[in-house]
Amino acid sequence: MTNFSRLQARHLELFRDIVGAANVLTDEESLDRYAHDETEDLHYPPEVVLKPDTTAQVSRIMQLCSRENLPVTPRGGGTGLSGGALPQWGGVLLSTERLNRIIQIDERNLQVTVEPGVITEVLQNAVREKGLFYPPDPSSRGSCLIGGNIAENSGGPKAVKYGVVRDYVLNLELVLPSGEVIWTGANVLKNSTGYNLTQLVVGSEGTLGVVTKIVLRLIPLPKYDLLMLVPFRSAENACAAVSAIFRAGYTPSALEFMERDALEWVTRYVDSSTVKIEDDVQAHLLIEVDGNYPDVLMQEMEGIAAVVTEFDCGEILFAEDHQQKEELWKLRRRVAEAVKANSVYKEEDTVVPRAELPALLKGVKEIGRKYGFHSVCYGHAGDGNLHVNIIRGQLTEAQWNGTLKEGIREIFRLVKQLGGTISGEHGIGLVQKPYMDVMFEAAHLQLMKQIKEVFDPQHILNRGKIFD
């Protein structure tokens, strides 16, 4: 179990038989392209890249790899932020990019059946044309794949009102490591028929099986939305305003938080003049409401504006038209890129009950002072989901890859103490794995490991991730 076989020429022959020679890549450039995702600067090349385009091919690949004891790493768009798709053990990189059909948009039942290689935004646009809405909306939506979103249980800005990926997944076609194929559930909105394998697979980061078809529920597309940007003189006050909005009875369709640095860096990065950040402003909230009745939305925006005013905010910018909305959303969506362009960084995906956000932010800054790091924080505040970006800046190698680990551990201990957890939407993958013991006791980790063994007794599938 510990030692995998090395890839041999005869394996390549067999793979060519299954997917065709054009879909078996071994040239160095290709291996290099699949060696990284968007996580820090990690680099783990596979020995071969396979691009199946049917469930049957995936099944045959898994059968072969089980028999030959070859490690398999499934991969979507390569936009992951926890290293979940990196082939740490070499072997087979199973790319789902050619499994990219939207099989059926079922307008009668408000469902869609897709393959995992469909780009999230492509799916969203396709259902939007039918007046339907698939809300989960990661910042990488233009390049990430639905299969990867399911692996990580992605969220995005709309989750605060509409829920995360798991709230839309009804049924999954899953190829087990043995090559057997099952459907995990049924195409229904309610299900009390045995254990919920669908929800066990969502968020399992490709460690239990390879998802080859997905049935998602859809909802009617809301017709209107309004957007505003609210500056605050204190970042903690901005966080405190978040839970006050919900306590006042409002459920925005997005409620995003950005620290001063985040908005300042991205404004420079995309060369935008939409927002002028006043000197005394420490953070912003980007707040959206949506629905079918413009008058109601206007009333809600006014109500929310009244709430935030209690938290010492500056002058609110109400987006005037579609173009200004797009501009504000572009700033929010490209924050991660801007931070990345500014410095190497480590991104932590903390999440707490939303009223604990001020305590989390305060704690992160204190821990930063103690360990000598600067952090830029932003995220889906309505969900209590704060992305903490630790900037490398002037940190030495010993600090960056040494003592910083203890600082991160302190952040995660604080998160747990506040009732939260160490990943809200990015997953554990490789980079959060060393911290799993902060969240889980031995008995709990043992249950997860044994469930992994039920599905994958040889540990050939995405070995080295989460806890493996």
Next chain:
Amino acid sequence: MTNFSRLQARHLELFRDIVGAANVLTDEESLDRYAHDETEDLHYPPEVVLKPDTTAQVSRIMQLCSRENLPVTPRGGGTGLSGGALPQWGGVLLSTERLNRIIQIDERNLQVTVEPGVITEVLQNAVREKGLFYPPDPSSRGSCLIGGNIAENSGGPKAVKYGVVRDYVLNLELVLPSGEVIWTGANVLKNSTGYNLTQLVVGSEGTLGVVTKIVLRLIPLPKYDLLMLVPFRSAENACAAVSAIFRAGYTPSALEFMERDALEWVTRYVDSSTVKIEDDVQAHLLIEVDGNYPDVLMQEMEGIAAVVTEFDCGEILFAEDHQQKEELWKLRRRVAEAVKANSVYKEEDTVVPRAELPALLKGVKEIGRKYGFHSVCYGHAGDGNLHVNIIRGQLTEAQWNGTLKEGIREIFRLVKQLGGTISGEHGIGLVQKPYMDVMFEAAHLQLMKQIKEVFDPQHILNRGKIFD
């Protein structure tokens, strides 16, 4: 593993040590009281009833029963409809009724922490007083317990807009069969931290562990609702109207279907004069909308009325005031009782994609004609969840407990063919267990059984349920 130990006097002594003598019941009347739930006329007395009131006591009970190889059946309010809480193997009945504290209503985070023995309606009323809403709402809400709702992943009329129990469960304290205690998740709205044990436990019918604390998310209470009752001359037309309402962009907060017999029987049963059922009416839809803006609700009701008119409906009854709403809801909620009072029956909890409802109803009636049974159908049509009540009537013993099984099997095959499943909210328990092979292939069932073994290698917990 196959043979449990018999309960001995020394076990009773040890149990008295743990929970106190008053909470160890062995008298015949008590054993009899815990021998049935609301499923048909099944009767399985336990050997002893235990009523712990702390997690520590539950843990000690489970440790003892593991060591002594005694079967344990956890039980909530005893309102189950699939026999999930029946102690088929005798042994220990673990009643959660004294674990009945609402530990904390967290108004800052819109969450509540409760013990499993809280009555669903008690919880709903407690959070309502704070302006908050816990939507899952089984008909038995006045006597069922939250723990049982979690075991069966209950639904109820509000699920169509607000989702089922699993959509509200954030975190569970779980006592494993070994006596170890874990929290399955975190108190957060988003979570991508390892396998989702929370959702694995929801709907697992008390076979994986004993839930001792529950963290639920809450939402703001909608301020207004409107209700209407729509008669149809054809039951299939009523079903067809259901998906048309959603396709027109409306999401009612309840959308209930009742066949003529259902409404007629309950009207007689509760001696109500609210509804006069015209001779040519075959079915009704009960439709509710809710929200914070009365004008919007009125617009939505008019829009929905326009949709149903396309399906040859009769004169719509708009509930005039709170009292009339209550009266209509009472009729819907007490249908099951009325059917039960009319005849012995078997209730199937079918669910299909909602646009397939007309095909399901038509198929059920055809199968009934073939096997000679009369059925009364009603349920949560907005979710595609149809309760098929097979009336014993004049069926012989050989038909009722013999050939009828094949008829039920045909219904379930049809359900599967329509993309549905054999239980939407009642669970599998004892009575649907023989039909699990209709839904699941061997490889799938094997995964479930192995997951059971991970949690409960001795199979002491709720043995005989789902597939065990």
